Amino acid sequence: MGFDLAFALSSVPTILGAVGTTLCVAFVSCIGAAAIGFFFEMVRRAGGIAGLTVGFVIDFIRSTPVLAWLYFLYFVLPFYGIRLGSMTVGVMGLSLYYSGYLAEVFKAGIDAIPKGQSEAARALSLSRRHAVIYVIAPQMLRNIAAPLGNYFVSILKATPYLAVLAVPEMLGRAFDIASETYRYTEPLVVAGLIFLVLALAISNGVKRLERRLLAVGSR
Amino acid sequence: MNHEKSGQGMNTQSDCIVDIQGLNKWFGALHVLNDVDLTVASGARVVVCGPSGSGKSTLIRCINGLESYQRGTLCLAGTTLGLNARETAAARRLTGMVFQSFNLFPHLTVLSNCTLALRRVAGKSHREAQDIAMAHLEKVRIPEKAGSYPGQLSGGQQQRVAIARALCLNPRIMLFDEPTSALDPEMIKEVLDVMVALARDGMTMVCVTHEMGFAREVADQVVFMDGGRILDRAPARDFFGASGHPRSRLFLETILKH
Numbered sequence: 001m002g003f004d005l006a007f008a009l010s011s012v013p014t015i016l017g018a019v020g021t022t023l024c025v026a027f028v029s030c031i032g033a034a035a036i037g038f039f040f041e042m043v044r045r046a047g048g049i050a051g052l053t054v055g056f057v058i059d060f061i062r063s064t065p066v067l068a069w070l071y072f073l074y075f076v077l078p079f080y081g082i083r084l085g086s087m088t089v090g091v092m093g094l095s096l097y098y099s100g101y102l103a104e105v106f107k108a109g110i111d112a113i114p115k116g117q118s119e120a121a122r123a124l125s126l127s128r129r130h131a132v133i134y135v136i137a138p139q140m141l142r143n144i145a146a147p148l149g150n151y152f153v154s155i156l157k158a159t160p161y162l163a164v165l166a167v168p169e170m171l172g173r174a175f176d177i178a179s180e181t182y183r184y185t186e187p188l189v190v191a192g193l194i195f196l197v198l199a200l201a202i203s204n205g206v207k208r209l210e211r212r213l214l215a216v217g218s219r
Numbered sequence: 220m221n222h223e224k225s226g227q228g229m230n231t232q233s234d235c236i237v238d239i240q241g242l243n244k245w246f247g248a249l250h251v252l253n254d255v256d257l258t259v260a261s262g263a264r265v266v267v268c269g270p271s272g273s274g275k276s277t278l279i280r281c282i283n284g285l286e287s288y289q290r291g292t293l294c295l296a297g298t299t300l301g302l303n304a305r306e307t308a309a310a311r312r313l314t315g316m317v318f319q320s321f322n323l324f325p326h327l328t329v330l331s332n333c334t335l336a337l338r339r340v341a342g343k344s345h346r347e348a349q350d351i352a353m354a355h356l357e358k359v360r361i362p363e364k365a366g367s368y369p370g371q372l373s374g375g376q377q378q379r380v381a382i383a384r385a386l387c388l389n390p391r392i393m394l395f396d397e398p399t400s401a402l403d404p405e406m407i408k409e410v411l412d413v414m415v416a417l418a419r420d421g422m423t424m425v426c427v428t429h430e431m432g433f434a435r436e437v438a439d440q441v442v443f444m445d446g447g448r449i450l451d452r453a454p455a456r457d458f459f460g461a462s463g464h465p466r467s468r469l470f471l472e473t474i475l476k477h
Contacts, residue, residue, distance in 0.1 A: 119285055120318065123285060123315075124335070124388065125311055125312045126335070126336060127339075134335055
């Protein structure tokens with residue numbers, strides 16, 4: 001039961017064939033999670049009943065397993081007449097789940113901006129929207145580039161959960177090969193290595209981005 | 220009915236930019252502003268001084284609506300702040316604010332710091348905004364730093380940029396909240412020089428400062444605050460003369476000693 005290199009190599013094309021699906025799901029989920037998370041944080045910051053409610057939703061999301069969300073969206077929603085494709089459900093599930101975490105990241109990034117910045121924006125009569133777009137968000141992004149990148153890698157690594165919804169992503173493909181040939185080592189190692197390469201590429205890209213963001217305006 | 224009221228008051232208010240009557244503000248149980256009355260005529264230069272915690276910063280922050288107040292009235296160019304959101308916003312636009320800690324936007328160049336509000340609030344074109352901003356940067360004698368970021372400038376340079384940024388929206392009154400308190404001594408003069416020049420140009424200003432030399436040179440009214448009250452107000456020469464309020468004399472002696 002050694003490692004059969006030839007077999008491993010022969011499984012590469014099949015598994016690589018799913019790289020597109022994995023990257024696509026991860027990419028759309030990152031955007032979705034960031035958009036929802038930022039919206040959540042803005043509503044929470046505004047306070048009031050809506051703010052409190054969203055604060056509870058964020059805590060709720062973060063205290064439940066991502067698999068529960070995926071199963072819920074996939075198996076429970078159809079009972080209420082909402083039928084969605086497995087890919088859609090997968091992206092929705094990951095986006096929603098990670099939006100809770102990203103909202104916390106955005107919160108930390110905004111809290112770290114000195115109070116004088118939004119006061120200066122108000123003193124210049126900028127609207128709240130303009131203050132967020134031109135003053136707060138850019139500085140927040142600079143503060144959170146590193147943790148944001150970490151969560152993007154986490155989202156990538158969470159895509160195999162979608163195998164339970166039969167989304168043809170990489171780990172699912174590797175398992176298909178394994179169950180056909182009863183050889184688990186090679187396809188799983190191949191899938192793991194591809195994940196490793198992708199994750200390293202993302203965190204490297206984020207590091208570069210962070211360095212560029214920090215270079216702007218530094219003394 | 221509001222029109223009638225403001226119409227009647229027009230003659231007295233046209234040359235009066237700020238009219239504060241019986242202003243009261245509490246931070247929780249702390250009574251930070253206690254029945255403050257203050258009027259600032261167009262072209263007037265008012266210096267507000269007093270020990271820390273006396274409410275002078277809060278007062279100036281109320282004038283441009285950064286802080287709300289609980290009782291009394293605050294009229295800015297004929298508009299009572301806080302009654303009507305749109306009118307309040309329009310009146311606030313007539314003020315320019317300079318902070319103790321500069322509060323320049325660190326991710327934007329000096330020029331972009333100045334053009335941001337021109338573009339987004341005043342609705343100027345890119346080109347127009349740049350021309351206006353450059354004119355004001357020249358006025359504060361720092362046009363060569365237009366492409367630099369705030370982090371690359373000294374404190375004095377940053378504060379001059381902050382003054383230019385506030386001037387860009389063409390305010391009718393400039394509010395300074397301890398503009399030189401965060402500066403090294405050798406940089407205080409370059410900022411004060413800009414402020415003196417501004418005063419000479421006829422700009423209405425309310426300035427919270429401990430720079431008594433500046434007060435003596437440009438102020439036509441000095442207001443002394445302590446414990447949320449205005450204890451003494453006098454033309455500059457009287458304030459620094461022998462006739463002042465005992466409490467302000469004590470304050471003057473303390474800060475002029477060191």
